[in-house]
Amino acid sequence: MALKGLDIFKLSPKKNCKECGCPTCMAFSMKVASGAIELSKCPYFSADALASLSEATAPPMKTIKVGTGDAEQSLGGETVLFRHEKTFVSKTRYAAHLCDSMDEATIDEKIAKVKAVDYDRIGERMYTEMVYVNHSEDAKVDFVELVKKAADIEGRVLIIDTKDVELAKAALEVSKDKKPILNGADASNYEAMSAVATEAGVALGVSGKDINELYDTVAALEKLGNKNLIIDCGKNSIKEAYAIAVQFRRAAIKDGNRTCGYPSLVNAAVLAHGDKHLQAALASLFTMKYGSIVVVEEMDYATALPLYGLRQNVFTDPQKPMKVEPxxxxxxxxxxxxxxxxxxxxxxxxxxxxxxxxxxxxxxxxxxxxxxxxxxxxxxxxxxxxxxxxxxxxxxxxxxxxxxxxxxxxxxxxxxxxxxxxxxxxxxxxxxxxxxxxxxxxxxxxxxx
Ligand code: SF4
CATH class of the missing domain: 3.40.50.11600 (Rossmann fold)
Structure with a gap:
């Protein structure tokens, strides 16, 4: 349950030294309780006080970091449901879809398209930040080779999608240095998948046959000590994916249910397979309601220009004017x-x-x-x-x-x-x-x- 300012104040150092930027420890405690400032801004809380407060004052939604170096991306960490309440902190990232059921020529063409959209808008680089590699039953190319090829695309975060534990291990063997996302845990394999993801130090995507099974699997993974998770909103239907994205986010932010407080992944490439325009509409929808990652079959300029403009509008701080140096x-x-x-x-x-x-x-x-x-x-x-x-x-x-x-x-x-x-x-x-x-x-x- 969220802590009140007075609970935090009782454990505060009461020095009123202003080092945290607040006039008094009471003001600081109130701000921490409202989520306006982090507890770590005060250097004087005792270790015991920090231990008892950290978990309770942590944001309701975890920030998950994926990728490495310049390609590192932060997902989640949101504290509000609506942009007018406070700034959203981690913008939606878009991923292009590759699959081992594609032939070599198609894969090469799609990889070229990943690199094709890359431009600046109001000082922000707009490009496809992630590449999603799917394993299919009717594979035409070697999955691990495809993962290796995708991992070699510079500056992109890789998402590996397979429920096969051995294949996941082999795919991570050739890509774990890039800190990809392993999207493959469900009710049937979560223990083994969690062990593979934890060993490689990567975030684990979790799915379920419905919202209840998804919740139970996330809770089971948390019990195993794995909190480096991403909620896969599923491939069943647009309606269900939307319900999962919205209900998990609401439960995390409004009810403080931390089991729901993880970034989400929406696979528009599967939900609207073959329909580029519907995928663009879904990418827009889930940019606003609450996709941390949206996978599309491919990103071209016709989709990117309005979509990235929308994202920039949603994820800029409404309290700070967008300005350049005079x-x-x-x-x-x-x-x-x-x-x-x-x-x-x-x-x-x-x-x-x-x-x-x-x-x-x-x-x-x-x-x-x-x-x-x-x-x-x-x-x-x-x-x-x-x-x-x-x-x-x-x-x-x-x-x-x-x-x-x-x-x-x-x-x-x-x-x-x-x-x-x-x-x-x-x-x-x-x-x-x-x-x-x-x-x-x-x-x-x-x-x-
Ligand atoms: Fe109080 Fe800590 Fe802020 Fe100093 S830095 S005023 S001790 S909360």
């Missing part, structure tokens, strides 16, 4: 003689505008104002992107001293600022730019003549 950004080799353009520090604005400027090929300086991470019109309406704030920012940053070219293009949406800026920034020629970033390429080329 300052001067040189684009296309822009120097002190290049024209200046200015806009706000909202990350989406920055990436869209800088992308268009790069596309123009014109050397220029993009000057990003401190506008509180808001878009152009919102910050203008809030007084954070006004003639006063822009002129003050230019003065503080000594832009006129750093750049000799005093032509400044302002966004067309705030053309109304032109007169005031000319009055407040003598020596600068203020030019009203286009209303939309997409018109910047033509605008700059026309300016160059």
């Amino acid at each position: 300052g001067i950004y040189s684009i296309n080799g822009g120097d002190e003689n290049s024209i200046c353009l200015t806009t706000v520090d909202f990350a989406l604005t920055y990436f869209v505008v800088s992308g268009e400027l790069e596309r123009s090929g014109v050397p220029c300086n993009l000057i990003i104002n401190d506008a509180g991470g808001l878009s152009v019109l919102t910050s203008w309406a809030a007084g954070k992107f006004s003639s006063t704030s822009i002129s003050k920012f230019f003065e503080e940053q000594d832009i006129a001293g750093k750049i000799k070219n005093h032509k400044l293009v302002i966004p067309g949406k705030v053309a109304v600022l032109k007169g005031d800026l000319e009055a407040k920034m003598p020596g600068w020629e203020i030019i009203v730019g286009p209303r939309e970033a997409v018109q910047l390429v033509k605008f700059l080329k026309d300016m160059q003549g």
Whole structure:
């Protein structure tokens, strides 16, 4: 049962030293109880107090780490059911599906597609982070060889799917250094599978013929001491997979049932086999409700662009504006003689505008104002992107001293600022730019003549 602030306070050091960032031990205890701060932020709790509090104050859902090096991914660790309550911490990861029932040519083609989608959106790399290798009864290629081939794909986490204990052992033998996920435990084999996964130090995926059997198998694995688990939402039906994903998450977060508090895996490649559009819809659904890993047959740009955009929206912190550092950004080799353009520090604005400027090929300086991470019109309406704030920012940053070219293009949406800026920034020629970033390429080329 979740602890109350007073229970934690009774065991606190009561030094009120503020090292944890809270004014008093009481304030710290209240924050720990609400999940807003971790107990480890106070260095003065006694070992006995920590032992009795750690389990009770741990997040209701475990964080499971898979993969190694740059490819390491965190799954789970969520503390809320809805994004508006607090930030979700571990975004959904997408896996591409390979199977030993495919022929070599198909496998090579699919591996090439895993690498094909890879791009940046608002400073975040978008790519297929995982590769799922399934064992089938009618295998055409050697499963262990396929696992080895998949493990060699750089920077991806491997998921090995087999219920055959000996095959799992052999597959881990060639891949355990990459810290894959072994997805293969069920009611019939969980003891042996747990031993294999524990020996290799990898997370174990657990499935059941229904939600009750799944719960009992997870509980049995916990009794064996294995808490490095992932809940496989099953291949029976979309309805059942959804019920498992939602009910396990609710039971973990709302009821504090830690047996349900593990990341989940949803296999859309099987649930909607052969239907690319339904798989894309399922990937979107389970990104919102509560898939930690979603497996699709393959990821192409048509699926990735809206899906990764959705994921970025769901998993960014709603309390923190997405912003970039204010300052001067040189684009296309822009120097002190290049024209200046200015806009706000909202990350989406920055990436869209800088992308268009790069596309123009014109050397220029993009000057990003401190506008509180808001878009152009919102910050203008809030007084954070006004003639006063822009002129003050230019003065503080000594832009006129750093750049000799005093032509400044302002966004067309705030053309109304032109007169005031000319009055407040003598020596600068203020030019009203286009209303939309997409018109910047033509605008700059026309300016160059
Ligand atoms: Fe109290 Fe520990 Fe915070 Fe100091 S660091 S105020 S002892 S909770």
